Amino acid sequence: MRHVDPATGTCPAPVPETERVLLGHGSGGRLSAELIGQVLVPALGAAAPGGPLEDAAVVRVGESDLALSTDAYVVDPLFFPGGDIGSMAVHGTVNDLAMRAAMPVALTVAYVVEEGLPLAVLRSVAESAGAAAAAAGVPIVTGDTKVVGRGAADQLFVITAGLGRRLPGAAPSVAAARPGDAVLLSGPIGAHGVTVLSTREGLGFEADLVTDSRPLHRLVAAMVAAGGDAVHALRDPTRGGLASALNEIAAASGVGVEIDERVLPVPEPVRAACEMLGLDPAYVANEGCLVAFVAEDRADEVLAAMRARPEGDQAVRIGTACTDGPVVVRTPVGSRRVLDVLLGEQLPRIC
Amino acid sequence: MRHVDPATGTCPAPVPETERVLLGHGSGGRLSAELIGQVLVPALGAAAPGGPLEDAAVVRVGESDLALSTDAYVVDPLFFPGGDIGSMAVHGTVNDLAMRAAMPVALTVAYVVEEGLPLAVLRSVAESAGAAAAAAGVPIVTGDTKVVGRGAADQLFVITAGLGRRLPGAAPSVAAARPGDAVLLSGPIGAHGVTVLSTREGLGFEADLVTDSRPLHRLVAAMVAAGGDAVHALRDPTRGGLASALNEIAAASGVGVEIDERVLPVPEPVRAACEMLGLDPAYVANEGCLVAFVAEDRADEVLAAMRARPEGDQAVRIGTACTDGPVVVRTPVGSRRVLDVLLGEQLPRIC
Incomplete structure (x- = not known):
């Protein structure tokens, strides 16, 4: 792998396509798994999570088994029959917590907004996220908003994180299926x-x-x-x-x-x-x-x-x-x- | 405010500049405060956080006072003297927790990547995030990676969330300063x-x-x-x-x-x-x-x-x-x- 010049973030020689991020690296398929397993997780070193890649991580704090999850949403278009990027971001994070048998306690939402997005679009997405969270019975407790120039993002990306509390009595894990199930x-x-x-x-x-x-x-x-x-x-x-x-x-x-x-x-x-x-x-x-x-x-x-x-x-x-x-x-x-x-x-x- | 057609996400008439998101809405100044206070928080409705806008929200779970925070990083360039978008994202979220007197327990990291980004750049950022987290004594427990087409994002955005546990004995809040302090x-x-x-x-x-x-x-x-x-x-x-x-x-x-x-x-x-x-x-x-x-x-x-x-x-x-x-x-x-x-x-x- 080439060296990145930390002062400029550039690579000193042309980078072939095989050493670039492809759309398929975000697909959830084999390329995604390779990117995560061979690049992103090893890069974290001592800070990397142990064990299999789960929808949410379980963290023990005091006497509580908590779950923590994050998802970035880049869906195009922002609105579609039955939902939009706001409701989907809330549902997706609630569901990632649920896959570890954790009930949602609090959500965060971050927006990366392209300059020029109609405020009505941002408001509509935020309303949808709020309605979805209220229907799921979980508050959105904090957030962040960044704006980038025209052309530096495609309209709006929504990134949610969720904190959940695990139900007693079950500890489902992607690694816990057994023959005969x-x-x-x-x-x-x-x-x-x-x-x-x-x-x-x-x-x-x-x-x-x-x-x-x-x-x-x-x-x-x-x-x-x-x-x-x-x-x-x-x-x-x-x-x-x-x-x-x-x-x-x-x-x-x-x-x-x-x-x-x-x-x-x-x-x-x-x-x-x-x-x-x-x-x-x-x-x-x-x-x-x-x-x-x-x-x-x-x-x-x-x-x-x-x-x-x-x-x-x-x-x-x-x-x-x-x-x-x-x-x-x-x-x-x-x-x-x-x-x-x-x-x-x-x-x-x-x- | 104009109505957004939920099927298409478009507004039926041209939107004047005064009803669009400006770069200044992400500045941390008065426009940011207006966007958050007049659009984003009210839009959340019943799911909105109560109280003042803090660097991190405090959530009580069981016997523990926890803090939850999120930040989106869109810094340009990705690398600069003394840091990069990866280390900065970790430091920023650790610091947001710290401003509520919470010590970091776990972090999440999400990447929105532009197709074509050299893998070496992504690896370098992830290594930097991992090193920063290890130095801060906090694991990165889970994450998400999305890839968008060329031109749909500017290289790389990094979004972190953090879970912290509040120190006993102090409950600092942006609303708790007193005359004479x-x-x-x-x-x-x-x-x-x-x-x-x-x-x-x-x-x-x-x-x-x-x-x-x-x-x-x-x-x-x-x-x-x-x-x-x-x-x-x-x-x-x-x-x-x-x-x-x-x-x-x-x-x-x-x-x-x-x-x-x-x-x-x-x-x-x-x-x-x-x-x-x-x-x-x-x-x-x-x-x-x-x-x-x-x-x-x-x-x-x-x-x-x-x-x-x-x-x-x-x-x-x-x-x-x-x-x-x-x-x-x-x-x-x-x-x-x-x-x-x-x-x-x-x-x-x-x-």
Whole structure:
């Protein structure tokens, strides 16, 4: 790797494309994992987190198990059917905390604003973030706002951080799935990514589509109340979709996964849009569902608790964890195909 | 205010400049205060924080008083004498926690990266953030990375959030200064802003200048150990400089302030650069000093404790809080001038 001149921040020789950040490095796929695992985390040195990469970190303070999370949102466009960058930022951070069985205690929000953005747009996004936080029952306690010149940012980026407090009785981790676990999915997949893409490109599908963006912490609380420590692993399949979430859990836990494609809930408008666009719904980003690995003997109770909540009323069991091997899908005709991690970007700027 | 079409995020009619975000809205001056106080905080509705705007919010969880803070960094250039966007982001968030007498427990870091940024630059920034966190004794527990296309961001923005735990015995707040308090300053002012400006513009002053960016939590711990609850208010004078920090405390606490210009520590290279550039050092951003309002009868002890630390070895008493009135400076010739809040931007992209 080239040396950066610390006085100027420049590299002394031309930098080839292979040593530059690509759009795919933000995709949630293999390039993202390489950037995080080979560059960003090792660079932190002694300050780096130990253990697997989770949606939120758990920090013990006094007698409390707290969770801490952050997300940067760069979605384009800022507004889309069913949501916007403000509500999505709140839901995303609440959900990252929830994936560690933590209920949100406080959020922060930072804005990076391009000079010239209409104040009405900023106000509308802030109102949406405030309404989403109020609906989730969590205050936004502090924030920061920076403005950069025209052309130095694309309208508005929103960065949230969240503090949560872990529920007693469960400690789900991406690394805690076990062979034999039931794999539960809380609701239909694919709506968010296709909605944003269609709105951005004016494809027309957005008339029938709406993002699934919503908070999942109450769903998780119901699951933990029903299943306790049988709730082994939780992940909200955002960037990279369900396929990436399953692969992350499988890799971190050292298990294989077999999914039944026939029961995968894909709404008809999402299926139609994906077919037209050549997308696999299993790789499309979601913002309002979760995948859970639950001990087999408690799976029915947890599934029933999920279905009793509006966020989980279409919850289904989609498969089972096995001792090892890749994430595979059993197709309707009985064949099996590997659901691998994508290399790079299927849909940029989707969250 | 115009209505935003939520489906498109656009305003139906041309938006005049007076209803757009200006660079000055990110300055830390009066425009910033108006944006926060009249747009962003009211927009949050029921989710908005109560009380004055502090460097960090205090949140009670169980038996612990925690502090939570976030900062977005958009400094240009990314690297400058004595620091870079990575170390600065860590120091800034540690310092925001420290201003509430909270010691850092965990940090998060999010990157918004422009496609094409050399990986060496990102690695160098991450290494610097890691080294700064390790030196401050705080882990970076989680993060997020988003990549946007070329031209959709200017190289790299870094957004940090911090969780802290409050020291027992002190509860400094921007609203807790009292008439009669001694006003203490921990070190020289003006170096950071002038260093960044000179590096960006290639003015040549940077050969003699270095940012003061550094963590201040150990200094605050020493002050609290010496002064306890006599440490009424703390602020690190970043954007908008010492003048803005004094005005913020004065306004939130309902006190006036009188400062003696003769004792204000301004390093000679900073003074020379400011004279050439037409800048007032009292408005130039700092990243490694703090201003404290301390009860008169404990001020000498606190000042001695500050001077015993390397970050505070040039600490001085610069003035006194009075019952009301503006922030005024007594000049060397005995006259008084008001140190008002700037309207907008003195130096953009300085932090």
